[in-house]
Amino acid sequence: MDLLDHKTPLTSRETISSELASIVERFSPIDGEHRVAIPSLTFWRFSAPSKEESAFSKVALIFAAQGAKTVTAGDMSYDYDSERCLVTSIDIPIIGRVTKASREKPYLCFSFEIDMEKVAHLVATRELPPPDETPLGLGISVGDLSLDLLDAAYRLARLLDTPKHIPVLAPLIEQEIIYRLLMSSQGMRLRHALVADSRAFKVAKAVEWIKAHFDVPMRIDDLAEHVNMSVSSLHQHFKEATALSPLQYQKRLRLFEARRLMLKRASDVGVVASMVGYDNQSQFHREYKRLFGAPPMQDAMRLRAES
Structure with missing residues (x-):
């Protein structure tokens, strides 16, 4: 059915959820991560509850078209499913665990990466009202998935069946x-992350700087000066938003990039360690194993076997 054909719109939450789950399942034929023709979308499928797995969530809207998952950030846990969605307003380290999934009804995840440039453009051109108050705590929250938002997500996913319409x-x-x-x-x-000189804006700016320089030594004084904050204020507000200090955040970025490189390169652990900024290979092994539960080579082999 062509997307532009006349068709009675779906109105029932159950119907929309079922149709969306069907699309995600078709484009996720096996367990794991699935990139699709729409760059902002990623689907995930798991046919059984999973163990805890460390990850880095980008700024995103995430919910389960089917099944459920628990995400932990800092000391807080967040549960989402087909009626509750998770939104991250900053790139943040998380630990995720699929809690509801089976072979007959796998966990099917809809993940929409939010482009902050598009957010800024929309706020500026539509003159949206300023945010009411400064949110406290981590840059992550769970709330009800409205029917309007679910319907928009479904219509975006449905475009995968008519690729010619995707660009427009x-x-x-x-x-x-x-x-x-x-x-x-x-x-x-x-919206707070776009308010110039707000602490959310400055922390987001610090995150972008660390991401761009994660593989080189970092001086906190330089980072604080770059975002126009005192060192103590930077530490406090950065940890409030991400659950990590700037140096811990940089280390986490290094280890996730190392894991990605290990999956691609597979052989030389020393080269990978050096590429992500480690001078001491023993330290790299220790910190990698502490985060991912296995040494680099063993972890990479496991991930390849599961993919």
């Missing part, structure tokens, strides 16, 4: 998703 219609639906998020209670954190 996907940006429009993506803008709708961002707009609906911005106007929700969960969107307040996204």
